[in-house]
Amino acid sequence: MPLSLSLCNAPLRSIPSNPRQCLQTIRTLAESIAGNRPPSLLAAPIESLRRGDWVKLICGASFEDAADVRNLSLVYTLAGVDCIDCAADASVVNAVSDGIDAACRIASVRRPWVMISVNDDRNDLHFRKAEFDPEDCPPDCSRPCEMVCPANAILSKRTSEGVEIQHDSHAGGKLQGGVITERCYGCGRCLPVCPYDRIRAMTYIRDPATTSALLRRNDVDAIEIHTRGRSTDLFKELWSSLSGSSGHLKLVAVSLPDAGESTLAAMHLIYSIMKADLQCYNLWQLDGRPMSGDIGRGATREAVAFAARIASTQDRPHGFYQLAGGTNSHTIDSLKKLGLFQTMNNPAAQFQKNTIVSPSPDSHALIGGIAYGGYARKIVGRVLSRIPSKHGHAHIEDHPELLLDALKEAFTLVEPVKCHNQPMTQHQEKS
Incomplete structure (x- = not known):
């Protein structure tokens, strides 16, 4: 059993009470995930999408509580997420960056990409x-x-x-x-x-001028455009206003719900709009049942059903694919039952142990990963609510025992994705 998994599943009574011991345990947990990724020529988050173990934290396209966003970002950075998605607001982006910086001071972990979310339609439920x-x-x-x-x-x-x-x-x-x-x-x-x-x-709708300014920041790596896919004219108008500021972005994501038979046609049209100005990777967020992941097992069915239908289609638009909308602790099991969890689109392509993997477009996962929103915030929020607040500032790292509790909760979501089918080390192969 991996070290991090055994620690994550340890009973609460085994959590050290000494703050220094807590911090050392936190560091060990965080670095166990960071050190368990095989080398690659690709950036770490893109390699995660290629393998199918990408995990994104959705802070919320409209969630603007800077204190909670900052602490959520800290905890999930330590837990090993690849991306943190937040509101397109300067104070919220600052909070995410501050949380990531704090996590990197605690342990040697990779910096997740920071993504801002915008909309092309005032009627989008996320806004x-x-x-x-x-x-x-x-x-x-x-x-x-x-x-x-x-x-x-x-x-x-x-x-x-x-x-x-x-x-x-x-x-x-x-x-x-x-x-x-x-x-x-x-x-x-x-x-x-x-x-x-x-x-x-x-x-409301996010202001394109404000969004363009945020895209020029060094600490913003990606953008997600929420669209209902019903009027690509709205998407085209927004894309035209933003594409001039997207030169240094690493990823452009498009989030859309399942609109039935018209979904794929809308996706192809959206990609044709982006293609000429797209200078980075692109991702499709399949938004099954928006903002419902904290409800229970039934909420994940629509997200998984959406993914299954798209994965079974040969004429899929270019880009990576990721689940959202109803994702929670049941999502991975649901994907496994359908044979979609970390399943390659080219079954003949196998991971090579202890070698650098080339960025072949023909050997990536059908479903690149999972975005966790309401459920991710809920399980860690239970711990954040216990932080004593002083003058409006509540930094979770000031309470190592709570940070460890929060990290254990975050690992219940992140680690099952990250530790599946990881290449064995030479020591593990011999033993």
């Missing part, structure tokens, strides 16, 4: 915020919106003459709070549960 006026909420409301919000983005409290009244939905006084905008990522679960229909969805 909306819930909104309501707490003054409109009846005093006797049980506030089901708070209970269903996965981001803890809805806060309400009643005050009476400046004194806060906690946990009493029947108390009088003035209601304050509402939606914490930077935490809301637009899942929409609050909308149908409001008994008085007071919650609204406010949609």
